[in-house]
Amino acid sequence: MRSVYIHIPFCSDICNYCDFCKVYYDSDVVSRYLDALEFEIAKRYNGEVVSTLYIGGGTPSVLSISELERLFQIISRFNLDSFLEFTFECNVDSLSYDKMLFLFNHGVNRISLGVQTFNDKFLKFLNRGHCSADVVRVVDDLKRVGFRNISVDLMYAFPGESVSDVSSDLDFLLRLDIPHVSTYSLMIEPHTKFFVDGALSIDEDLDYEMYRLICDRLRDNGYKHYEVSNFSREGFCSRHNLTYWNNFNYYGFGCGASGYIGNVRYDNTRSLNKYLAHDFLWHEDVLSKSDIILNEFILGFRKLDGINISSFSQKYGDIFKYDVINRLILEGKLINDGCNIYINPSYVYISNTILVDFIGEVYE
Ligand SMILES: C[S@@+](CC[C@H](N)C(=O)[O-])C[C@H]1O[C@@H](n2cnc3c(N)ncnc32)[C@H](O)[C@@H]1O
Ligand code: SF4
Incomplete structure (x- = not known):
């Protein structure tokens, strides 16, 4: 699909x-x-x-x-x-x-x-x-x-x-x-x-x-x-x-479109002339496992339901091995309801400032 x-x-x-x-x-x-x-x-x-x-x-x-x-x-x-x-x-x-x-x-x-x-x-x-x-x-x-x-x-x-x-x-x-x-x-x-x-x-x-x-x-x-x-x-x-927020693959077609296929994220050119000349691609990034996990956190926590603990663990291993998860739960910024971990609704407005904490943590 x-x-x-x-x-x-x-x-x-x-x-x-x-x-x-x-x-x-x-x-x-x-x-x-x-x-x-x-x-x-x-x-x-x-x-x-x-x-x-x-x-x-x-x-x-x-x-x-x-x-x-x-x-x-x-x-x-x-x-x-x-x-x-x-x-x-x-x-x-x-x-x-x-x-x-x-x-x-x-x-x-x-x-x-x-x-x-x-x-x-x-x-x-x-x-x-x-x-x-x-x-x-x-x-x-x-x-x-x-x-x-x-x-x-x-x-x-x-x-x-x-x-x-x-x-x-x-x-x-x-x-x-x-x-x-x-x-x-x-x-x-x-x-x-x-x-x-x-x-x-x-x-x-x-x-x-x-x-x-x-x-x-x-x-x-x-x-x-x-x-x-x-x-x-x-x-x-x-x-x-x-x-997008579930970090699944998708195609992007057309001038300026972006896509994510396999472990490659790509952006098409924003130049209409290049696009019309079939020079479609602007650049692509081959993602490491850590890049993919970082995206999983940053995109997943945009959803108010957050990230499902067992499906994360099946794909990437125990979610609690990331200190940042345990720390943010202790600080009350993330909530663990036993099934999902999600941003405390009082912090949704400033979620970007919380999510930057993940950047230093997922790269081993
Ligand atoms: C793909 S854009 C445009 C869609 C459509 N052409 C339109 O104008 O209704 C989707 C939405 O992004 C929002 N948007 C675009 N530029 C924005 C900006 N500088 N700041 C905040 N929202 C923006 C607008 O609400 C817009 O409808
Ligand atoms: S310039 Fe075009 S794409 Fe941008 S907001 Fe206006 S109608 Fe939408």
């Missing part, structure tokens, strides 16, 4: 905060890109059964129906599991009713929708091409078409945002009755308009207050907080993203 990520780097507008691998949409380039993508998949894919497929971007929904037809013809090469989770990432402004119908009729069963905020003033500030009324219409249409598994990306911690603004976003979100939410605190990344303009991150205490509000409100409204930044109703957690 394998998971597959496919990157579609085209966007109709460029958001002021975004450092993802993306370029402006151009139909001639899309056509050449899809040819290169088909070539890469033919070269790398070994015919395994695909259990989760995630088409992300960029903005996959910016493709026209005829470009989507070509993309789905390429996807038909995969040996798809009958219980496939098939996610398609969409922006509100490019998701027409026709495209929704097309996706639904071609096996997509999960939509990840980039909403970011329901506040029209902040949507403009981010340079998003939609307003909150568009989100309501699109979510309504998605449900009418038949999509049940919908996820929304919600950002917070914009310069000038208050806790009460976040609270209003949560009120709006809860009214939409969406089964999965991914939340992101705004990062001011180099190479973005915000960075160039000198935008500053908000105060850390305020960021924490917003995070706590999000966790509490979503939990009180029936969402399970299952990963540091992800929340889902029963049965709607992202199986694809769990592949």
Whole structure:
């Protein structure tokens, strides 16, 4: 079984905060890109059964129906599991009713929708091409078409945002009755308009207050907080993203995509020209056993359920041989419930600062 990520780097507008691998949409380039993508998949894919497929971007929904037809013809090469989770990432402004119908009729069963905020003033500030009324219409249409598994990306911690603004976003979100939410605190990344303009991150205490509000409100409204930044109703957690946090193998295809096959982690080039010339790979790392164990800890503790003691021990030996595990349990930062070891919920917000302690410990 394998998971597959496919990157579609085209966007109709460029958001002021975004450092993802993306370029402006151009139909001639899309056509050449899809040819290169088909070539890469033919070269790398070994015919395994695909259990989760995630088409992300960029903005996959910016493709026209005829470009989507070509993309789905390429996807038909995969040996798809009958219980496939098939996610398609969409922006509100490019998701027409026709495209929704097309996706639904071609096996997509999960939509990840980039909403970011329901506040029209902040949507403009981010340079998003939609307003909150568009989100309501699109979510309504998605449900009418038949999509049940919908996820929304919600950002917070914009310069000038208050806790009460976040609270209003949560009120709006809860009214939409969406089964999965991914939340992101705004990062001011180099190479973005915000960075160039000198935008500053908000105060850390305020960021924490917003995070706590999000966790509490979503939990009180029936969402399970299952990963540091992800929340889902029963049965709607992202199986694809769990592949990453469970440290399992996956293919990454497309410009800027990353993959993990066998003991090799690889990143494709972010240069569109190189990708179109079939010069796909940027670099690869062959992981040692210690590297793999470090990833198991760092990724596994992102899940609120943490790491299963017996499955870890079957793969890598006794988990308690790592002093850092025993020390963090004694300090109350990790909890051992006899089955799983997981981050104490009070420390989830600062989990990164705890996880760095593992770096010095796993290398013998
Ligand atoms: C792959 S990206 C973009 C998906 C899609 N094109 C969109 O814009 O809706 C996935 C999510 O990462 C988040 N994101 C991107 N850049 C970010 C940043 N600088 N800080 C925080 N979150 C960010 C946004 O919520 C975005 O929806
Ligand atoms: S956030 Fe999404 S739509 Fe905006 S530039 Fe990045 S990939 Fe494109």
